[in-house]
Amino acid sequence: xxxxxxxxxxxxxxxxxxxxxxxxxxxxxxxxxxxxxxxxxxxxxxxxxxxxxxxxxxxxxxxxxxxxxxxxxxxxxxxxxxxxxxxxxxxxxxxxxxxxxxxxxxxxxxxxxxxxxxxxxxxxxxxxxxxxxxxxxxxxxxxxxxxxxxxxxxxxxxxxxxxxxxxxxxxxxxxxxxxxxxxxxxxxxxxxxxxxxxxxxxxxxxxxxxxxxxxxxxxxxxxxxxx
Ligand SMILES: [Mg+2]
Numbered sequence: 001x002x003x004x005x006x007x008x009x010x011x012x013x014x015x016x017x018x019x020x021x022x023x024x025x026x027x028x029x030x031x032x033x034x035x036x037x038x039x040x041x042x043x044x045x046x047x048x049x050x051x052x053x054x055x056x057x058x059x060x061x062x063x064x065x066x067x068x069x070x071x072x073x074x075x076x077x078x079x080x081x082x083x084x085x086x087x088x089x090x091x092x093x094x095x096x097x098x099x100x101x102x103x104x105x106x107x108x109x110x111x112x113x114x115x116x117x118x119x120x121x122x123x124x125x126x127x128x129x130x131x132x133x134x135x136x137x138x139x140x141x142x143x144x145x146x147x148x149x150x151x152x153x154x155x156x157x158x159x160x161x162x163x164x165x166x167x168x169x170x171x172x173x174x175x176x177x178x179x180x181x182x183x184x185x186x187x188x189x190x191x192x193x194x195x196x197x198x199x200x201x202x203x204x205x206x207x208x209x210x211x212x213x214x215x216x217x218x219x220x221x222x223x224x225x226x227x
Contacts, residue, residue, distance in 0.1 A: 006164060008108065009109075013112040016091070021193075049173055108132050133158060145171070151165070167184070
């Protein structure tokens with residue numbers, strides 16, 4: 001059996017490994033409530049996946065100091081972590097694919113715009129820590145997706161060239177980031193915030209409804225490992 005240790009799979013978290021969208025929505029509503037501001041579904045759709053400081057300034061005002069913005073972002077994540085502790089599960093097919101890739105020898109990393117503390121908590125709550133050799137969170141990057149930085153840093157941490165890494169994503173901005181990094185990507189539409197066609201235009205090599213439809217062989221094929 002081929003050992004795939006010279007190849008990597010880099011995972012987005014929200015919408016790909018799990019659906020924490022509702023937990024994020026609820027935690028933004030709580031934070032907005034603290035500030036006596038509204039936070040609607042439209043606000044959520046318009047800002048999901050962006051970094052907290054950008055969201056806070058665009059929704060709650062430009063007048064906050066950097067420290068205030070950092071404190072508000074921390075409070076929002078505290079609300080989020082409290083909600084996550086009360087219930088969270090992986091999306092269909094995720095656990096099997098992580099385990100099968102690990103057994104086959106692939107290196108795996110997280111490439112997310114979420115704070116590291118959240119990522120570690122989610123991994124611990126779902127019992128998947130042992131499958132990953134690197135975690136890249138918001139502290140490790142200066143620019144959010146669609147900038148390729150998050151995936152470039154993840155590949156560096158794995159010690160792999162970009163063309164030996166494949167990205168698992170659910171969002172157009174994330175697929176664009178993978179494409180800009182020179183990496184193949186698979187887009188999953190289970191949570192369904194993005195249209196198949198937009199994901200393909202962004203550069204996704206394959207769009208699937210669920211990760212139950214992705215096998216180790218799919219990734220071997222897309223990375224052109226045996227060509
Ligand atoms: Mg995502």
